[in-house]
Amino acid sequence: MLGVGVIGYGYWGPNLVRNFSDVAGCEVVSVCDLRPERRALVARRHPSVITTADPDEIIRDPRVDAVVIATPVSSHFELAMRAMAAGKHVWVEKPLALDVMQASKLVEQADRTGRTLHVDHTFAYTTAVRKVRELVQGGALGQIYYYDSVRVNLGLFQHDVDVIWDLAVHDLSIIDYVLPDKPVAVSATGIAHVPGKPENIAYITLFFESSLIAHVHVNWLAPVKLRRTLIGGDQRMVVYDDVEPSEKVKVYDKGITTRAGADMHQLQIGYRTGDMWAPQLDVTEALHVEGNHFIECIGRGVPTLTDGRAGLRVVQILEAASRSMRERGRTIELEASRCAA
Amino acid sequence: MLGVGVIGYGYWGPNLVRNFSDVAGCEVVSVCDLRPERRALVARRHPSVITTADPDEIIRDPRVDAVVIATPVSSHFELAMRAMAAGKHVWVEKPLALDVMQASKLVEQADRTGRTLHVDHTFAYTTAVRKVRELVQGGALGQIYYYDSVRVNLGLFQHDVDVIWDLAVHDLSIIDYVLPDKPVAVSATGIAHVPGKPENIAYITLFFESSLIAHVHVNWLAPVKLRRTLIGGDQRMVVYDDVEPSEKVKVYDKGITTRAGADMHQLQIGYRTGDMWAPQLDVTEALHVEGNHFIECIGRGVPTLTDGRAGLRVVQILEAASRSMRERGRTIELEASRCAA
Amino acid sequence: MLGVGVIGYGYWGPNLVRNFSDVAGCEVVSVCDLRPERRALVARRHPSVITTADPDEIIRDPRVDAVVIATPVSSHFELAMRAMAAGKHVWVEKPLALDVMQASKLVEQADRTGRTLHVDHTFAYTTAVRKVRELVQGGALGQIYYYDSVRVNLGLFQHDVDVIWDLAVHDLSIIDYVLPDKPVAVSATGIAHVPGKPENIAYITLFFESSLIAHVHVNWLAPVKLRRTLIGGDQRMVVYDDVEPSEKVKVYDKGITTRAGADMHQLQIGYRTGDMWAPQLDVTEALHVEGNHFIECIGRGVPTLTDGRAGLRVVQILEAASRSMRERGRTIELEASRCAA
Amino acid sequence: MLGVGVIGYGYWGPNLVRNFSDVAGCEVVSVCDLRPERRALVARRHPSVITTADPDEIIRDPRVDAVVIATPVSSHFELAMRAMAAGKHVWVEKPLALDVMQASKLVEQADRTGRTLHVDHTFAYTTAVRKVRELVQGGALGQIYYYDSVRVNLGLFQHDVDVIWDLAVHDLSIIDYVLPDKPVAVSATGIAHVPGKPENIAYITLFFESSLIAHVHVNWLAPVKLRRTLIGGDQRMVVYDDVEPSEKVKVYDKGITTRAGADMHQLQIGYRTGDMWAPQLDVTEALHVEGNHFIECIGRGVPTLTDGRAGLRVVQILEAASRSMRERGRTIELEASRCAA
Secondary structure (H helix, E strand, C coil): CEEEEEECCCCCHHHHHHHHHHCCCEEEEEEECCCHHHHHHHHHHCCCCEEECCHHHHHHCCCCCEEEECCCHHHHHHHHHHHHHCCCEEEEECCCCCCHHHHHHHHHHHHHHCCCEEEECHHHHCHHHHHHHHHHHCCCCCCEEEEEEEEEEECCCCCCCCHHHHHHHHHHHHHHHHCCCCCCEEEEEEECCCCCCCCCEEEEEEECCCCCEEEEEEECEEEEEEEEEEEEECCCEEEEECCCCCCCEEEEEEEEEEEECCCCCCEEEEEEEEEEEECCCCCCCHHHHHHHHHHHHHHHCCCCCCEHHHHHHHHHHHHHHHHHHHCCCCCEECHHHHHHC | CEEEEEECCCCCHHHHHHHHHHCCCEEEEEEECCCHHHHHHHHHHCCCCEEECCHHHHHHCCCCCEEEECCCHHHHHHHHHHHHHCCCEEEEECCCCCCHHHHHHHHHHHHHHCCCEEEECHHHHCHHHHHHHHHHHCCCCCCEEEEEEEEEEECCCCCCCCHHHHHHHHHHHHHHHHCCCCCCEEEEEEECCCCCCCCCEEEEEEECCCCCEEEEEEECEEEEEEEEEEEEECCCEEEEECCCCCCCEEEEEEEEEEEECCCCCCEEEEEEEEEEEECCCCCCCHHHHHHHHHHHHHHHCCCCCCEHHHHHHHHHHHHHHHHHHHCCCCCEECHHHHHHC | CEEEEEECCCCCHHHHHHHHHHCCCEEEEEEECCCHHHHHHHHHHCCCCEEECCHHHHHHCCCCCEEEECCCHHHHHHHHHHHHHCCCEEEEECCCCCCHHHHHHHHHHHHHHCCCEEEECHHHHCHHHHHHHHHHHCCCCCCEEEEEEEEEEECCCCCCCCHHHHHHHHHHHHHHHHCCCCCCEEEEEEECCCCCCCCCEEEEEEECCCCCEEEEEEECEEEEEEEEEEEEECCCEEEEECCCCCCCEEEEEEEEEEEECCCCCCEEEEEEEEEEEECCCCCCCHHHHHHHHHHHHHHHCCCCCCEHHHHHHHHHHHHHHHHHHHCCCCCEECHHHHHHC | CEEEEEECCCCCHHHHHHHHHHCCCEEEEEEECCCHHHHHHHHHHCCCCEEECCHHHHHHCCCCCEEEECCCHHHHHHHHHHHHHCCCEEEEECCCCCCHHHHHHHHHHHHHHCCCEEEECHHHHCHHHHHHHHHHHCCCCCCEEEEEEEEEEECCCCCCCCHHHHHHHHHHHHHHHHCCCCCCEEEEEEECCCCCCCCCEEEEEEECCCCCEEEEEEECEEEEEEEEEEEEECCCEEEEECCCCCCCEEEEEEEEEEEECCCCCCEEEEEEEEEEEECCCCCCCHHHHHHHHHHHHHHHCCCCCCEHHHHHHHHHHHHHHHHHHHCCCCCEECHHHHHHC
């Protein structure tokens, strides 16, 4: 039985505590939060769990095998470093850290200590995204042409991170999981509408070595909630709409056909439109799948699907995208990113 | 009774001929097309109209007061210059010309000859776009924060122009008509997937002097047809969805509120969500409204709403956007564009 | 070359004239309408076609082989009887006639004269309805459980026929074409909201000998346009939504499974949910398909898919449904209907 | 502090216990369920609550002021009668009882004992239905013409009650709450597809003394989930779609206009189409609103909005509709129903 300690009982922490209580093979030992009223809430809901205001009490606790970090991103680095140093496996909320420097050190620390470092890229554990990955990587779409995602709604303004770090992190982690290639450069634009607050709208283009292009549109100030991704291949295309209650993934048997024209140098382009197909998706909860996967990978001593390296790759793009956005779209190369892969 | 001659009876020409046959105060005198089978079609459908293979026959014809040019964009400049030189008013399909140089000369020619030079930015004459303009310019949305448009579908690959010149021209002409400010710089990204063909996906960001940002996403290879524009203001927001059979324009009484926090330097952000409202839109045909407007402006000697200057402004952005796209998002300033306004 | 004469150039007549002008193997010889301005319109649009105010001029004309009747339903019987007596083939708009008596006599007249009597149940010639029929009759849905159709919008009030004869006629003709069985009884309810006008809302239930039930909801006073049909089988289910611009037909691999429970007398019910699939539908115009079919059947001397007997079966249900509606849902048996089949 | 005892901890019971734990002014004292594993679940979740297998332990408990009955409908009558006899206030799940006889006796018992008898018609406490009621009863729609509801999905087959008692009970309770008049007769049709199981599809028409008609369509075997109600008035119309995540209620400023024609006896009908408007709806939980209302009404000694009489009226229609369905649509008068009002 693996002991789990959770640091941070704010917005997401309660889901994590509830979830790890349901995962077989582990038990929630203790929960840390600075605010007494949050600790009281834990005590009411989970009478057998120890509460504390001191994260080191969890990190030092010999009954705790894995530390789950659900605090603001600025504290991820310190807490995760200390936890791994103390021999604990670590689950960190996304994004992994504040910058590439921190994220790299966390990856090194995991390597050095031999601990499991897992980043909570939850979407990679949804049945919809797994189906999309299967379609993309299994060749059903053919050669991938583009990945286009829109994630907008009237959302909470963050004070410390811009909309890229808050929302695009989801899309970038899905892209990291789903696409066969890694981006080599990024160009982003965006704007801040409230003085003193970070950018609340952003558009990110990712360039690849192949003829693949990816684009992410995020916005905290949209009147409607949109969560739609288009993925085009030369054989088929996918619409993944996370707002749809059912049929989140639709596969379109559509595309273009090319053949040499009368003039040898000129390609003739034709169209092909066939059936649409929405595969049945199980309704398992992503967080539960992810929790099981984390526990199982610790047991087998293998990295999780969304390990520290995945977290680092995403932070590299986040950092580059934010920089490009502040320079009105200047292209930033991502060489470093490939070394980390 | 104003005489109209139409040059080009391809995809759009038949709509123009049919439309001008219905507009009061004018009559279609002659139609030119190089292809005998197209001329035969004109003859069958409009027995009283003269057909010819020679555009100059129309340009020189004293019964023709206005020349309508619906030929490929590469021929717009020559035909329109000659028509104005011959004293004719001119209606040109969008985009006005191949580049800023040509477009500028057309505007000068119109000034010099005192002729009406009209560009067929059809959307400016739809009830939906007019309602959007009324909302934006009448202040209902408050200060405008962003304009975001998506125009994608499985569309015809063009051979000579990229997807920006083919599709984004619509959005840029709507932006020109609807927004209170003119853009000062542009950054675009995109890609060509078929060897030897122009770019088929593009993302364009327009920067303004105010804290307004505009973005246009166009794609010839999308599995679904999307025509959706989000416009956010600090008072209200609009969704304009041209694919909707009715309720194309929806106004959301939503936004954020800001007030000084306890800490004087920190703004507190709140949310406001109220009713949604879809104004009733008449079902007049845009082309008919535009035809009437063209004839009326000729009669009154005033420029049309989408005159040569509007056409030039749009061409300036198209040219800059295509250039930026080929340089992976490098920001291009649009100083010249403001001179023309 | 088959000569066609069209009687009635009101709402639907122009579509018929235009359509028969395009159908190979026939030519429109003459058009009749009582109103001089409608005849003038025909003359302008189709200079080679003879116009007349007297239907008998068409019926007697030796160049006319087939008479198309697009007049108010009250005149269908007289015109069609006379046309067949004169040796003409006949195409009648739906519904075939005012009542079962008239419709039966038309079927007898067609038998006696050996002429083709065709009823314009246009939906039977759409690719969507043909696909639905193929799914139902090919067994893809298994045993059919129900057919449920909604056809409502803010529609034109008719003065002489109720909403059943105006709108439900479409659904009843689709049911006649698509379902494997014929109904044996009908119960309908409805109401008239405008004094002196016919019923504007109606609900019709059709009973069958098998465990199939069909229901049709029609309404002239609905705020939104709905055209949706659900068809449930024990293997699969279909949603046919005619308002959808694409993907009009969706097939759901869903259903219940039954097996004997522990208690022999009690069935255990389980659920099965699989993929959804939207077959690609060609975009051929139904009226064109139907016109070709009419001409071809005349040539081969065989009945059309929607012949007089189909028209009679639909009129039998219309008549019974209207009667049931006026008696607040009293069940009316349809014995007569089965004799006609 | 009002003591609450809950009988039945099956599908809905947990929501009730959780909800009454949150309602101010009351506390959950005890929970009864026959199954030990359900009682164990209560103990884990609510350590301070007493559990028992014997409902009479709750009914006799002096600390219990109100008994909440969430058991199968067949036991409602016995339990509620005994609870009121013991001086308890009663909250019963819908439908109130198995038939009119039982429901009438419960109403009498409540009158005799002076206890509050409340039926859990939850929808009456949603913001959407309350807004619909406000629109209907405040006159915004004008004279009400029709109420049309569809409630279908692939749902759990019930063993003991048909689809009318399971699903249409929701619509009938909304109709009872929202419409200004009470129905006077009912005609229903339906069918059972699984041998030995109750009817799984039903269509119910309600007749009123005014020119209002209501219709309810319920189905346990539909491939898609639909929850849509159309309400038409002579001034405006409403679409209430409970599946919509936001904008559940839309008001259409549409209708017909009538005026006397040239012929005095003939009305001319025109159309009016104006804006659509979706009022902002708060996102309060209906069950919480209802719980507060129940406690408050007990305190003030007044009936709740959905009291025993409302429950009885709904049972009267359910009973009549089921009977009519078994007689293929025969109209059943609802005289008794009006006496109870």
